Structures are given as structure tokens and as C-alpha cells.
Amino acid sequence: MKTLTFPDFVINRDNEKCIQCEVCVRQCAFDAHTLDKETNKVETDIKKCVGCLRCATMCPTGALCVSEYSQKIRKNCNWNEKQLKELYKQAETGGVLLTGMGTDKDYKIIWDHILLDAAQVTNPSIDPLREPMELRTYLGSKPSKIDFRFDISDLKLKNLQKGILKTKLPPQLKIETPILFSAMSYGAISLNVCRALAQAAEECGIYYNTGEGGLHKDLYKYSKNTIVQVASGRFGVNPDYFEAAAAVEIKIGQGAKPGIGGHLPGEKVTEEISQTRMIPSGTDALSPAPHHDIYSIEDLSQLIYSLKEATEYKKPISVKVAAVHNIAAIASGIVRAGADIVAIDGIRGGTGAAPTRIRDNVGIPIELAIASVDSRLREEGIRNRASIIAAGGFRNSGDVVKAITLGADAVYIGTAALVAMGCHLCQKCYTGKCNWGIATQDPYLVKRLNPDIAARRLINLIKAWSHEIKEIMGGMGINAIESLRGNRLRLRGFDLHDNELKILDIKPAGESL
Amino acid sequence: MGCSIAGIIDESGKRFSGEEIIRSIKKMFLRANGLGGGFAGYGIYPENKDDFCFHVIYNSEKVKEDTENFLRHDFNILKSEPIPTRSIEEIINRPLLWRYFLKVKQEVRKRFYEMTEEDIVMRSVMKINDASAGAFIISSGKNMGIFKGVGYASDIGRFFRLEEYSGYCWIAHDRFPTNTPGWWGGAHPFGLLNFSLVHNGEISSYGINKRYLEEFGYKLTLRTDSEAILYLFDLLLRKHNLPINIVHKILCPPLWSEIEKMTQKEQDLYRTLRIVYSNALINGPSAIIVSDGKIMFGFSDRIKLRPLVAARKGTKFYLASEECAIQEVCSISSGIHFPKAGEPAIGYLNNK
Ligand code: SF4
Numbered sequence A: 001m002k003t004l005t006f007p008d009f010v011i012n013r014d015n016e017k018c019i020q021c022e023v024c025v026r027q028c029a030f031d032a033h034t035l036d037k038e039t040n041k042v043e044t045d046i047k048k049c050v051g052c053l054r055c056a057t058m059c060p061t062g063a064l065c066v067s068e069y070s071q072k073i074r075k076n077c078n079w080n081e082k083q084l085k086e087l088y089k090q091a092e093t094g095g096v097l098l099t100g101m102g103t104d105k106d107y108k109i110i111w112d113h114i115l116l117d118a119a120q121v122t123n124p125s126i127d128p129l130r131e132p133m134e135l136r137t138y139l140g141s142k143p144s145k146i147d148f149r150f151d152i153s154d155l156k157l158k159n160l161q162k163g164i165l166k167t168k169l170p171p172q173l174k175i176e177t178p179i180l181f182s183a184m185s186y187g188a189i190s191l192n193v194c195r196a197l198a199q200a201a202e203e204c205g206i207y208y209n210t211g212e213g214g215l216h217k218d219l220y221k222y223s224k225n226t227i228v229q230v231a232s233g234r235f236g237v238n239p240d241y242f243e244a245a246a247a248v249e250i251k252i253g254q255g256a257k258p259g260i261g262g263h264l265p266g267e268k269v270t271e272e273i274s275q276t277r278m279i280p281s282g283t284d285a286l287s288p289a290p291h292h293d294i295y296s297i298e299d300l301s302q303l304i305y306s307l308k309e310a311t312e313y314k315k316p317i318s319v320k321v322a323a324v325h326n327i328a329a330i331a332s333g334i335v336r337a338g339a340d341i342v343a344i345d346g347i348r349g350g351t352g353a354a355p356t357r358i359r360d361n362v363g364i365p366i367e368l369a370i371a372s373v374d375s376r377l378r379e380e381g382i383r384n385r386a387s388i389i390a391a392g393g394f395r396n397s398g399d400v401v402k403a404i405t406l407g408a409d410a411v412y413i414g415t416a417a418l419v420a421m422g423c424h425l426c427q428k429c430y431t432g433k434c435n436w437g438i439a440t441q442d443p444y445l446v447k448r449l450n451p452d453i454a455a456r457r458l459i460n461l462i463k464a465w466s467h468e469i470k471e472i473m474g475g476m477g478i479n480a481i482e483s484l485r486g487n488r489l490r491l492r493g494f495d496l497h498d499n500e501l502k503i504l505d506i507k508p509a510g511e512s513l
Numbered sequence B: 001m002g003c004s005i006a007g008i009i010d011e012s013g014k015r016f017s018g019e020e021i022i023r024s025i026k027k028m029f030l031r032a033n034g035l036g037g038g039f040a041g042y043g044i045y046p047e048n049k050d051d052f053c054f055h056v057i058y059n060s061e062k063v064k065e066d067t068e069n070f071l072r073h074d075f076n077i078l079k080s081e082p083i084p085t086r087s088i089e090e091i092i093n094r095p096l097l098w099r100y101f102l103k104v105k106q107e108v109r110k111r112f113y114e115m116t117e118e119d120i121v122m123r124s125v126m127k128i129n130d131a132s133a134g135a136f137i138i139s140s141g142k143n144m145g146i147f148k149g150v151g152y153a154s155d156i157g158r159f160f161r162l163e164e165y166s167g168y169c170w171i172a173h174d175r176f177p178t179n180t181p182g183w184w185g186g187a188h189p190f191g192l193l194n195f196s197l198v199h200n201g202e203i204s205s206y207g208i209n210k211r212y213l214e215e216f217g218y219k220l221t222l223r224t225d226s227e228a229i230l231y232l233f234d235l236l237l238r239k240h241n242l243p244i245n246i247v248h249k250i251l252c253p254p255l256w257s258e259i260e261k262m263t264q265k266e267q268d269l270y271r272t273l274r275i276v277y278s279n280a281l282i283n284g285p286s287a288i289i290v291s292d293g294k295i296m297f298g299f300s301d302r303i304k305l306r307p308l309v310a311a312r313k314g315t316k317f318y319l320a321s322e323e324c325a326i327q328e329v330c331s332i333s334s335g336i337h338f339p340k341a342g343e344p345a346i347g348y349l350n351n352k
């Protein structure tokens, strides 16, 4: 069938500059560049270009320029180019549209409508380069008070040593900065990427998350900084897996595809992946939409406690859910079911593969989810029982500060971490042909990502964001992150509706205390 | 803001006239602007020392009547009288100022057996103050009272005839308000049950301290950070039953880097405190004096952005924003102490 669709990009090759070196031919896994054997000239098929800019970045002479396809259909706000292309594609294939990464729809980004406060005159700002500035955070369940026994007649209690601390804290994850690497499974991403994430987590004093794809043997040495996932497919779950983790996360859902399972096609299930996931190589790895043993909150509670038993109550158990309409009640249920951490993934969360319609239409923004969950847990007096990790499209340290000020304990970053390693957001992760060597298992492509260099880039990113967070806190006159967390009086909404302000529980810009 | 604070406690429990604390706070008048001042005195009502004493500000006779009817649900009113004042030209537009001596009714104690007397008092205070109907309870402890209003502290002290009272512990505040308008109830000290607190500073953690306290049923009606600090003391000292030194370490915890240098046992304690009570950390410039009648406790923030001086002479222990305020009432040549950032200065009532 002749395709009616038209290209997304044009590639312009400057023939004056091109030296016919064929770098672009080798770099493009989508075959947008080929060598015409007869003329011995490099040719380009723009229809195949996915816009990942790999060729343009690698071209030694700077001969390539990728830009948007300029030939336009008649302007129509309703039936725009994207709609038409998707319709043609479905008419030609009869299939569900697939995509990768987080939604690219222009939903309002509430972060950009929230403004931060700073100290002026009555309350001095603090220079983080001269004064201590503490970002350390502990994730896990906390008792609502401590039990400290002391002799009441010894009111002066000159020696605190004489008192006895009766309270034993439940297990905690210590993080030096409130940022963790979000769940990305080996299979969706390459082992090199996993290595880079693990190395960076170790160096930064934070955690990375294995996702649902099991834990490769080479990564066991990073166990101190590893959160392992138990998802509906139960891939790679075994006693060593728990042993090698600092915490276990039950994955119920993710922001990019709430209510949808996962599907790693057999061709990606290499020998190594089959070992790690504990499934035969070459078979499809299917994650069912629900956990087949969780049909209600009591079932979740059972799984949480089975995992606590299995890890001897030494490791926090997290439950990850997508931010959906009823998220506050769901989170409350999860906390009451015994979770130590609730991870919430908003509508802009990324993925290796998801049906486009689900990714673009299901869920709610993480900003609103954080606010409503934190408020709800406080209303119920159970906020201390679990930490909140927010996920879903954190783009910079400003977003992170705002999330924490709304009430999150920490954030998960996935997309931002991949971009730091070279991802150009072409959204073709589901094809397995990632030209940047990230979302692929093809050995030729995997080689492109050097784990040590990628780790260095991640470490730089976390360091940079941490510096920025300190700078912002200092400006607010705050020197410990616990005084920022949930301190919504330091936020103002700008250009937000009354309802949004109400849910975020923040005042509009211009309104004083 | 440049408010001044001061406090004097006679650790032997000997009572002395309120005139002394007036002189002390007056010395620092340059730090105030006449928009609010006040005092708390302990040991001032010996003849009613086992009854709760409410000092109340009323807007009108009508609210007074309604409030008294409300109080009668839970309390026997033993005495009801105006707080004595003298007419002085500096103090104008004064509200109705009334005091009550109360006992919790037996039947109420029985009905709410899970609550202590203090919980019942707190519930009433929160209800009345939160209703903002024109009645405001400024103090609610036993054998203590708060006297405050709009004006310079020294004028407020004369207005309330404090020289006629004698107590063993006094704290005072003179105000330079920046964050809330002048209003009689908004002056310091803030009080709840036996606690009273004066504060110089502005805390940057107020938003989260407030939300934390609300989880425990506190209503922060005044929109001021000092109120939040007072309730933190009530929560930690009274409800969570922690000793003052521990409470101090919760409000002003050591840095993580300092904790790491401690012995294992201390590390466990301080780490647990910071983790469990992260919402109670007080951040931002502050010097605070708080008392519950048993101790007088002064401290500044973790990096000492507000001044605090301490001194001891004989059985008396003094705290003030500036040394001159102490020198004014007891000339000491040595023994003036400048507590370091986050280091507390405490006077204890010794008599049992
Ligand atoms: S990489 Fe650049 S120089 Fe080499 S063939 Fe392609 S366009 Fe020409």
C-alpha cells in the first residue's frame, strides 16, 4: 500500500562540506542515510528520519542539518498534521499506535505557574557557599513520636546519655540529595545504561531503580544503592535479588501507561536478558496489566508484608502507582496497607513503550497529585507513616524544589537522566533501534554508550541540580531541606485557576501571608 | 525585625515585683516601635495556684457573655473580674480585659476520660480563639498570666500595674512588627496552658511547622510564627513528654556533619530525633525565651542570626537580647554569657 503520510523531518546535506565518509550511514539505525553502491554517493531518505540528531552530531564536518519538514498541509487547529499522520498510519497498518518516552502533548505544565519565595530584609538569605546547607533526606516510615525514658527528677538532664531511647526506627533509605533515578528496566535500556545509573547513584549517595527487568549479575556490587522492583511479570525475582537491594518497590503502575502492562518482544530477549529476567531467551516478556494476585487493597497489603518478611523488615517497601483521578485515596490505602514509601508517577512520566492513546490521555499531572496526596495523608494523620517520591517529567532543579515544597520527600528522574546520557527524545525507544545506544539491545548500538562517561554526565547533573537547590533554599533563608518540604506558604500560583490553587493549597501571587 | 526580649527567673522560687522586668525591657526601647509589648509572670496568683487562669481580650460585652456561656459547659468559674489597669495616656483604644479562675468540671473529666485536664483546656482555648468572634484567650495556665497590648512594653507594664504583682519568673517582649499588624492579641508573649513564649525573629519554616501542628489539632489562628513555636513546645514537652534538652535538639538540631562526629549512641539519638521530628525544625533567624513555670529557656537559631545574652547572679538567672538590659537590673561585672549558635541557656526553678 502506498503510504500517504509525509515526512517529519528534512535532512539537509551540505555537499560542499560532505566528505563522503559514511559516518552518518553507520550511525543511523533507521537507515535514513545509505550509500548508493552505483554512484558511490551517500544518499538520504528523509521519510526514515526520526529526528534523533545522531548523524548531525557525529558528522565530522558539520555537513548535516536536520529540521522540521516545511511542506505544510492547510492549517487546521482541529485536524492538524499530527492527527492526519496518525490516521494515515492506522489506515495503513490497522494497529494500535505505539510510542516511547513521556507525552509530548502541550498540557499546561503547572510547575511553570508556581513561583518560589525569597527572603528580603526581615529574614536574611543564606549563602550556601559560606554556610552549611543540608539536603540529606531519609525515606521510609517514621513513628509519630519518640519514646525517650528519663528520670523526671533529673529535670536538668545534664547528661542526655542517661536517658534511654526506646524508639527503634523502621528501615530508612538515606539520600544525600532528594533525587533518585527512576525505574528503567534492563531490556528497555541497555546494560551499559544500567551500569552508568548504578555508578552515578553510588557516587552521589542516592539510589537507582532496576525497574521490572531483574538485576544483572554485574550490578550486584551496587546493592547499597539499588532499589529493585517487583512488578506483575515478577521477572528476575529471587532471594538473591532481594538480598542485593536496599529497598524493594512493588510496581502497580506507571505514569506513561496507567492500567496497562508491558511487552518486551522476544527479539529483544537476548541470552543475558533471559538470564536476568529468568525467562527463556527469545520469548516475549509479558507484564500483565494487573498483578494476578492483587485485586484489592488487602491483597496489596499481603504482598507488602510478604516482602517485609522476605527481607526480615530490614528494607523499606515502596509501592509505585500512576497518578490517576483518585490518587489521594489510593495513596492513603497504600500507606495503611503498610508501604514505607509511596512513589507516584504523573501523566508526563516516560516509558520504553506505550500505546500513544494511553500515554497521551490517561492520568493526572504530578503537581496536583503531590499536593492532594500530601494534604490527604496529613488530614488523616498518617503522613509520617510513609515517604512520598514524586515522578513524571521533572525537567530541572526548579521543578524539584517545587515538588518538595508541595510535600514530596524526593523525586524520581528518568527522562532527564537519559537526556543527560545523550537521549534526544526522538520517542522511538519501542523500536529498539536507539541511535544513542540507550533504549536498545543491539550490540552495535549498545557500544555507543560508554558507561563511565555516561556515569560522569549523570553525576555532573545531580551535582549541578543539588547546587541549584541549595542556592534556592539559601535564598529562602532555609538551611535544611526538611524546612522546605511541605512548606507551601513559600509558593505562589501565577495564572492558575481557583480550583488549581485550592488543590495545590497555595496562594495566588501577590497575596501576602 | 529588631524586637527585644528579656526574662528573669529566681531559681529559689522567691517572688519579686514585676517592676524589675519592666526596667529591663525598657532599657532596650530602641529595638521596638511601640506597636506591641507584653509580659508573662509566674507565681503571681498564689491564692488560686491550682486553678486555671484565663486572661481574655474581648471586643464587646456581647462576646464576653457568649464566651462565658461557652466556658460554663466545661468549667466552673470560680472568679470573674476585670484585669486591673491604670489610665495612662500612651495606651489608647484598649479592649475589654478580663480574667477568670476556672476548674474543669468533674462530669466533663468523666465524659472525656481519654483527655487530660490540659487537653480539655486546650480544646476550649483553640475553639474560642479559632472562632475569631472577638474573644481571644491570651493565657490559660495555672498561677501565671500574660499581660500584653499595643504600645511600648514599659507603658503596657505600667498600664497593667505589674509593679503590684510579684512572681518568681517573668519574661517580656517589646515589638517591632513587620509581618503582622498591631493588635492586642498579636503582641508577645504568646501563651497556651502554662507555656509562654517571646520571640525575636521570623522563621522561614513556618509553613511546614504550621501544617505539622495542625495534624495534632492545633489551630494557628494568629498567622504568626511565634505561635507555632509555642505550640511546638506544648506538643513536645507536654504531649510527647520529652525533656527540654531533647526538645531543644529537635527544634535546633545539630548539623548532620556534627552528628557524624558523635559517639554511636549519640548518633542514634540525634539521627532519630531529626528523622522523626523533621517537621518541627525551626529554620530562620530567631532568639526565643520560653517558660512553663518550671524552667526559663532561651536559645537562638542554628546559626545565631539573632542576639541573646545570659547571666547569673545569686539565685537569679537573666536572659536578654542585649547586655544593657541585664546590667540595668543587676550590675554584674563578670558572668555574662553569650550562648553560641544553637546553644541553650536555661534557668531552673529548684523548689519542689
Ligand atoms: S557524516 Fe557528514 S561528512 Fe560523513 S557522509 Fe554523512 S554527511 Fe557526509
Ligand code: SF4
Residues within 6 Å of the ligand: A052, A100, A101, A418, A422, A423, A424, A425, A426, A427, A428, A429, A430, A433, A434, A435, A436, A437, A438, A439
Ligand atoms: S532513548 Fe533513544 S530512542 Fe528513546 S527517545 Fe531517547 S534517543 Fe530516542
